[in-house]
Amino acid sequence: MQFKYICNTCGQLYNPDTHIFRCRCGGLLDIKKTNFRFSKSDIMTSEWSIFRYLKSMPFDEKFCFWKDISMGEGLSPLVMLDKDLPNLMVKMDYMMPTLSFKDRGAAVLISKAKELGIKKIIQDSSGNAGTSIAAYAGRAGIACDIYVPENTTAKKVNQIAYHGANVHLIEGSREDTAKAALEAVEEGDGFYASHVYNPFFYEGTKTFVYEIFEQLDGNMPDALIIPTGNGTLLLGAYYGLKELFTMDLIDRIPRLIAVQSENCAPIYKAFKQDKMLVDAADNIGTIAEGIAIAEPKRGKQILEAIRATGGEVILAPENKILDTRKYLAKKGFYVEPTTAATFAAFFEYNNKSDNKSNEKFIIPFCGAGLKV
Numbered sequence: 001m002q003f004k005y006i007c008n009t010c011g012q013l014y015n016p017d018t019h020i021f022r023c024r025c026g027g028l029l030d031i032k033k034t035n036f037r038f039s040k041s042d043i044m045t046s047e048w049s050i051f052r053y054l055k056s057m058p059f060d061e062k063f064c065f066w067k068d069i070s071m072g073e074g075l076s077p078l079v080m081l082d083k084d085l086p087n088l089m090v091k092m093d094y095m096m097p098t099l100s101f102k103d104r105g106a107a108v109l110i111s112k113a114k115e116l117g118i119k120k121i122i123q124d125s126s127g128n129a130g131t132s133i134a135a136y137a138g139r140a141g142i143a144c145d146i147y148v149p150e151n152t153t154a155k156k157v158n159q160i161a162y163h164g165a166n167v168h169l170i171e172g173s174r175e176d177t178a179k180a181a182l183e184a185v186e187e188g189d190g191f192y193a194s195h196v197y198n199p200f201f202y203e204g205t206k207t208f209v210y211e212i213f214e215q216l217d218g219n220m221p222d223a224l225i226i227p228t229g230n231g232t233l234l235l236g237a238y239y240g241l242k243e244l245f246t247m248d249l250i251d252r253i254p255r256l257i258a259v260q261s262e263n264c265a266p267i268y269k270a271f272k273q274d275k276m277l278v279d280a281a282d283n284i285g286t287i288a289e290g291i292a293i294a295e296p297k298r299g300k301q302i303l304e305a306i307r308a309t310g311g312e313v314i315l316a317p318e319n320k321i322l323d324t325r326k327y328l329a330k331k332g333f334y335v336e337p338t339t340a341a342t343f344a345a346f347f348e349y350n351n352k353s354d355n356k357s358n359e360k361f362i363i364p365f366c367g368a369g370l371k372v
């Protein structure tokens with residue numbers, strides 16, 4: 001397989017060895033693959049991590065940096081939440097080296113950075129992406145500056161620092177944090193290893209659906225319920241599903257149902273108003289901080305993915321999040337509030353719709369309760 005970066009705004013192509021993080025026009029970069037081929041026999045079944053799907057990723061044959069960087073991330077269990085809810089499976093994506101699904105993306109992005117010979121990276125995050133990038137950068141021997149909003153949970157800030165990264169606490173909103181990181185990048189301070197901008201992150205998150213494909217022997221569920229802030233899991237899932245579908249490994253693409261916080265819902269608004277672009281929303285405060293992204297940079301692509309799959313956007317009721325967290329803990333799953341929010345939204349949605357059609361759902365448990 002060969003690839004180029006392609007600007008998703010103006011279509012400009014860039015070579016694979018470029019260090020730029022966005023197009024000259026300001027657009028974000030995607031990966032355009034040529035000669036993509038993947039069959040079941042391409043799964044490296046003796047590799048017990050997301051890199052068993054390496055042949056679906058845009059690396060050349062000799063690429064081996066991942067071997068020193070992988071921590072066995074991925075291959076999360078797919079289990080039933082409750083025997084009385086036979087149509088619902090949960091995928092245990094907090095069973096990861098740093099306890100969130102972000103490790104899927106970070107493992108691939110940092111492996112790519114190593115290949116490019118990067119010595120220092122910069123990234124901004126509201127928490128889990130920062131802990132994940134910091135961990136993998138430390139493991140790869142790459143210096144790392146992480147920018148986080150100053151109100152980020154102390155546990156996550158400490159974890160980032162323990163992994164050896166410099167933590168920059170930024171006053172103001174999540175968007176102010178992104179601006180501060182971007183300024184440092186523009187001053188030449190390091191390579192922008194952003195989970196939002198860098199398309200290799202999505203080559204990692206897409207393994208979420210490759211695993212479901214293997215776990216269910218190709219019988220995909222009717223819908224995936226995906227918490228959505230910047231859309232790194234939603235878009236990764238969409239790209240993976242499209243690949244599996246084009247390769248004839250699955251015969252239909254599940255609906256992608258995005259979950260937003262009712263207190264910060266830019267994608268929900270744009271979706272309901274039939275817009276193509278996402279306007280910045282207000283963030284009036286939510287304990288589902290993992291999805292509280294007022295200005296999702298890939299908003300247009302997120303809307304496209306939801307619409308292309310016949311999906312929709314649903315809201316997490318703020319006043320049900322903590323009770324849902326307790327409910328899930330009683331079932332054995334100790335998750336962070338953002339994950340409880342995903343579940344709360346699904347419950348409300350499922351009760352309303354009555355699920356007469358007997359649809360099958362999968363929900364990811366994205367973040368561990370111990371991190372918050």
Ligand SMILES: *Cc1c(COP(=O)(O)O)cnc(C)c1O
Binds near residue numbers: 232
């Ligand atoms: C990052 C994260 C999300 C949201 O992912 P996006 O890429 O911002 O859409 C949801 N839940 C948890 C636990 C996360 O860490």
Ligand SMILES: [Zn+2]
Binds near residue numbers: 009010025027
């Ligand atoms: Zn462009």
